[in-house]
Amino acid sequence: MNPEQRVRELAEERIADRNDLFIVDVKLGGGRLEILVDGDQGVKVQDCADISRHVGFHLEEENVIDHAYNLEVSSPGIDTPLKMERQYRKNEGRDLGIKQPDGTRREGKLLKVETDGILIEEKIKPAKAAGQKAQLVENFIPFGQITEAKVLISFK
Incomplete structure (x- = not known):
């Protein structure tokens, strides 16, 4: 078992009694072991501390990682792309910036998350015709057509 798998197991073990928390990612490299945890209602500092203590203790006991x-x-962070369906669900109703494999960028309000993709509401501006207003259009985007999705923060 590679170290990342063991770290994920340990982190999931620590939050097994917490249905509101979930592990998003585990990365090991450059002398840094990073565990990203998210929650349906957010994550508290104490949650991160508990996971850190649990994982750190067991990694030392088991000598899983042989270097500092x-x-x-x-x-x-808010600039971290969404990776899991559960993260999309948590952000229903918020605006997303989406990159697609062909380089297309789209923006829209996340209306609904389905098992195979998302439904967004995009503001479509008509070609330069006088007097026409932008229209709101619902579009389904399969997860396979999303290379990156981030929550857009508005400071209005």
Whole structure:
């Protein structure tokens, strides 16, 4: 078993009694071990501390990683792309910026998450015809057509 798999197991073991929390990613590299944890209602600092203590203790006991590393447990930042269906669900009603495999960029309000993709509401501007207003159009985007999706933050 590689170290990332064991770290994920340990982190999931620590939050097994917490249905509201989930592990998004585990990365090991450059002397840094990073665990990203998210929650349906957010993540508290104490949650990160509990996971860090649990994982750190067991990694030392089991000598899973044979070199020096810094253990960091945090929630994904606002600029971190969504990776899991559960993260999309958590962000229903918010605006997303989406990149597609062909380089197309789209923006829209996340209306609904389905098992195979998302439904967004996009503002479509008509070709330069006088007096026409932008229209709101619902479009389904399969997960396979999303290379990156981020929540857009508005400071209006």
